[in-house]
Every structure is written in structure tokens, then in C-alpha cells.
Amino acid sequence: MRPAVRLTASATSALPRWLLLAICIIYASFGLFGRDPWKNEDAAGFGVMWTMATGHLHDWLLPNLVGKYITAEGPLGYWLGASAIRMLAPWVDASNASRVFTGLLFCVACAFVWYAAYLLGRRPEVQPFKYAFGGEPEPRDFGRTLADGALLILLACFGLAERGHETTPQIMQFVCVAMLVYGLVRMIDKPLQGALVWGLAIGLVALSSSPVLVGALLIGTLAMTLTVRETRSRWLLLAGLPVALVVSVSWPLAVLSIFPDDAVWFLNQWMRGSINAFGGSPDPVLRYALKNLPLFTWPAWPLALWAFFSWAGLRRAPHVAIPLSVITPLLILVVLQSHESNRLYMLLLPALAVLATFALPTLKRGAINAIDWFAMLSFTIIGSAVWLFWLAGLTGFPQPLARNLARYAPGFTPQFKILSFVCAVAVTVCWFALARWRMSRHPKVLWRSVVLSSAGTTLMWVLLMTLWLPLINYSRTYKDVAEQISSHLPEDYSCISPVRLGDAQIATFAYFGDMHFSFNEDCDVILRQDRQDFGEPSSMPTYIWKLVWEGRRVADRDERFRLYVRIDRPKPPVKRRTIRRQPD
Numbered sequence: 001m002r003p004a005v006r007l008t009a010s011a012t013s014a015l016p017r018w019l020l021l022a023i024c025i026i027y028a029s030f031g032l033f034g035r036d037p038w039k040n041e042d043a044a045g046f047g048v049m050w051t052m053a054t055g056h057l058h059d060w061l062l063p064n065l066v067g068k069y070i071t072a073e074g075p076l077g078y079w080l081g082a083s084a085i086r087m088l089a090p091w092v093d094a095s096n097a098s099r100v101f102t103g104l105l106f107c108v109a110c111a112f113v114w115y116a117a118y119l120l121g122r123r124p125e126v127q128p129f130k131y132a133f134g135g136e137p138e139p140r141d142f143g144r145t146l147a148d149g150a151l152l153i154l155l156a157c158f159g160l161a162e163r164g165h166e167t168t169p170q171i172m173q174f175v176c177v178a179m180l181v182y183g184l185v186r187m188i189d190k191p192l193q194g195a196l197v198w199g200l201a202i203g204l205v206a207l208s209s210s211p212v213l214v215g216a217l218l219i220g221t222l223a224m225t226l227t228v229r230e231t232r233s234r235w236l237l238l239a240g241l242p243v244a245l246v247v248s249v250s251w252p253l254a255v256l257s258i259f260p261d262d263a264v265w266f267l268n269q270w271m272r273g274s275i276n277a278f279g280g281s282p283d284p285v286l287r288y289a290l291k292n293l294p295l296f297t298w299p300a301w302p303l304a305l306w307a308f309f310s311w312a313g314l315r316r317a318p319h320v321a322i323p324l325s326v327i328t329p330l331l332i333l334v335v336l337q338s339h340e341s342n343r344l345y346m347l348l349l350p351a352l353a354v355l356a357t358f359a360l361p362t363l364k365r366g367a368i369n370a371i372d373w374f375a376m377l378s379f380t381i382i383g384s385a386v387w388l389f390w391l392a393g394l395t396g397f398p399q400p401l402a403r404n405l406a407r408y409a410p411g412f413t414p415q416f417k418i419l420s421f422v423c424a425v426a427v428t429v430c431w432f433a434l435a436r437w438r439m440s441r442h443p444k445v446l447w448r449s450v451v452l453s454s455a456g457t458t459l460m461w462v463l464l465m466t467l468w469l470p471l472i473n474y475s476r477t478y479k480d481v482a483e484q485i486s487s488h489l490p491e492d493y494s495c496i497s498p499v500r501l502g503d504a505q506i507a508t509f510a511y512f513g514d515m516h517f518s519f520n521e522d523c524d525v526i527l528r529q530d531r532q533d534f535g536e537p538s539s540m541p542t543y544i545w546k547l548v549w550e551g552r553r554v555a556d557r558d559e560r561f562r563l564y565v566r567i568d569r570p571k572p573p574v575k576r577r578t579i580r581r582q583p584d
Helices: 017-031 041-052 057-061 075-087 100-120 139-156 172-187 191-208 211-227 234-256 258-275 282-296 300-310 317-334 346-361 365-395 399-408 420-441 448-464 469-476 477-489 504-512
Strands: 495-500 524-527 543-551 561-568
Touching: 017 100, 017 448, 041 057, 041 075, 041 504, 057 234, 075 100, 075 139, 075 172, 075 191, 100 139, 100 317, 100 346, 139 300, 139 346, 139 448, 172 191, 172 211, 172 234, 172 317, 172 346, 191 211, 191 234, 211 234, 211 258, 211 317, 211 543, 234 258, 282 317, 282 346, 300 317, 300 346, 317 346, 365 399, 365 448, 420 448, 477 504, 477 543, 477 561, 524 543
Parallel strands: 495 524
Antiparallel strands: 524 561, 543 561
């Protein structure tokens, strides 16, 4: 049973291509530049890229962070960032250069989602009912409108804002999943081309992530081809799988042939780490997912759920089955994770957006109005709060907000930047103009129910990355701490032994402080992080450890860093025995 979709041609008016492109570029570019690597995964990913860019072939083939092997992901995502650092080195600093491909890959993923929804929207089984005297939309117009809706839904997802702008391998995996969905859809009308795209996507997933993720996507999509008649093709086995295999093994074979000893250990850790990452107790991970996944994927998940139930009679049709073949294995991996993390959540969004757009033709007017009013009220209130906090930090009024801001980031001095202010004003004016147009004109186009949600998410992100960027950067960077530590290091030290330091801290300290860390040597300097009092490091008979600096980031009360320098004990003077002569 298919839903009663009745639409006129006026309901399928597409957004101008230039407007869609402008939205993607604005959303992708803000937050990429003019900031430091932020704590946790953003800084850790940048550290690996910077190590590659300043290192040798060994560093490119065996990803490491200033000597510490990083075996959780494949190298492809790091290669792109490192290549940008190398190419732009004379003109752009490494931190900003590493995020160039992040913005480009984000736009590529948006293109794959748009075209996948467009091809599915042209299929005969999803077309609206034909009127007796005509007036229904053409399949091409209907598909383009659904594609616009899928892209707007993708941009409206809350969790994509920060994750989509980080310097991590996840952005490459995000693109690969979107490419995989497009390849499966393309395989319906162009089997060879679609199979090649699908195989390339699987191979790139292997180069940028872990074997378990590759296996899950393989099982999900191959099982789908057995149940969906339109996607059955011999080219999947004759062309797709060979391409996937060749691309997948290219890196392991290269590293085994050039650095065989290190490669065996590294690839073994890569395989074992991939398996261990999904072998924990499901209870805490499930609670974490139930708490965070709905917000991360809002508003895609309720629309996708509505589409699943609305098209109950066509669940084996490609527009439902193909997205589900990607969503289902990823959801299983989310629940099976060993640690509480949202790293996999972003990979769900391309398939969710494609499935969710097919809910738009079946939504009732009341649901559409509810989504619109929720988006308009919530984003207007949040946007006003962003402006108020910015004014409070700059002028000291209102005083309660200024006090809360000073308590959150002690020592931060707000500065007025004209370019950021102009961009914030422009995006705010556009928001109110769009809200006025939506509420006064009551357009009938399909994407009307998600245009305010996507515009509101873009508004929030641009406001945060203009008005609040100095504050956020101040509270999430280790640059100041790195400079303080560097100023207390002896000029002739040999290396630093990190104790309880995270990857983000090591990367930032090495980059901003020009520090030389070692993970297998006996160093003459110790830098350690203490969340509680662990006491002094043990001294030896020949030397002692002297505390030369202690501090933390002003915006983080839990972290505390201590720097110890080895001091040789002075040797006691040798006592000479005096020989007394006996009297003759």
C-alpha cells in the first residue's frame, strides 16, 4: 500500500541551484578558519596530519602522532589534510590549511546526498497520483524538489555542525557513506557505473576507517540487493567488488612492501583495535545513544521514521530499502561500541536524510506547521541569546549575563571585530526575512517544512563562529598552556616523557610549543596531567625530579599539568685516607 500523495506542479518548485550552493558553502566554510585546533579529536586529528606533513614516507604510510602510532583509523583522511598543509605551507599556517579539505569534502557529501535523492525521486513508484485533467508534477521536477528537501534536512541536523567542521577522519568516512548511497541508487539505471561507484566507496571506507565498518556496510548493502529486485546486478560482483578489493588492499600492500617489520605490527593493531572497539557492554553505550543520538540526528530521524511507516507497502522499494541498508548496520555498530562516543553518529546522516525526504510529500498540514513553529521559535530564542551574551561580554550589560560569561571563561577579553559583526548581522537579517516569507506567504512547496530548520541551524552555526568564535577558541585551545610550558623547558633538554596526556594535548603542545616527545626513551623531562594528586615522580640515587612549572587552562578546572626536569645529584666528595708514618 502506497501513501496517497497528491501534489500539484506548483508544489514542486525547486530552489535555485545558486542558492543551494551558497547555503552549502556558507555552512561549510564558517568555523574552518581563524581558530586553533580544539581539544580532543579535532586537535588529535590535526596532530597526525601535521606529523605527516613535516615527516617522511614512514609517517605517511604508518599514521602517528609525533612518534605515537595511531591505529584506530586508516590513513586516507589524514593524507588529505597533510597534503593541504604541504601545498599551502608558504601562505597558510598548518592549522588552517589542514581544514581546507574538510570544507571541500563536506560539499562533496552534500552533492552525493542531493543526487541520490534526485534519482530516487524520479522513480515511478514514488510519483504522486495523476489528476484527471493533468496538473501533477513531472517526475524530474518531483525528484529535484525531493533532492532539495534531502539537502535541507541534512544541513538541519544538529550534530553535523561541529562534527562536520573538525579535522578528523570522520569527515572522509561521511563522504564515503554518502557516495555509497549514491552508488547503490545509480546502479538501478546504470548498473556498471553504480557498481564502480559503490566499489570505490567501500574501498575508500576501508582506507579511512576500520575493517569492522567495512564489513558492516558490505553485509548491509549486499543483503539489500538480495531483497530489492531493482538493485540486482552482475556488475556488483564483476566490477564493484574487485574495485573495492583493489582499493582496500592498496595501502596494506604498500606499507608491507616498504616497511615490513613495522607494518605487520601496525596492521595487526589496526585489525585488533577495530574488533575491540565494538566489544564492550551495551548498557552504558545504549543509554548514551538514547540520550544523545536523537538530538544529534534531529530533525532527520523523526522524518525518516515517518517515511518508513508512511511507505509501508513499498518498504522493498529502492527509496526505502537502500537507505535502510546503510542505516541498519550503522545503528548496530552504534549500540555495540565499547565506549560512549558519537563518532559514528555522523555516518548515519546521509542515508537518514535521503529516507527522511520521502516523508515530506506525506506530512499533514498540522505536522508541517508544528515543525515550522518549533523551528522559528527555538532558533529565534537561541539566536537572541547568542546576541545578548555577546553584547554582555562586550559592554558588561546585562550584568548577570556578563558575570556568567566571566565565570565560564575567566581572563577572556572580548574584542569587537567588524567583519564578524557584519556577517552575524547579515545572517540574522536573512533569518528574519525567511521567517517572514514562510509565515506570510504560506508556500506550498514540499521543502517548506524543513527550510526553517536548515536555515535556523545555519544561523546558529554562523553566529557562533562569528560572534562567539574568540570565546570558544579561548575555552577549547591548549595554545596558551603550550607556550607557558615551552618557556619553562631547559634549552638543552633531550626529550619529554608524556604521562597521562591525551592525543589532543600532545599534538597541541608539540605544534605550538615545539616540544619533542618520546614514548620509548629515558627522557630528562616529564610532562604529566594530574586530575588528582599522584605525588612526586620517583627519584633515583643518581638524580631527582624538580617541579619547574604547574598550571592549567583557565577554562578547565579539571586538568592540571606539571612539568618536571631531571636534576643530577651532586656526587659526594671522595674521602682520602691519610697515612700516618710510624716514628723510627
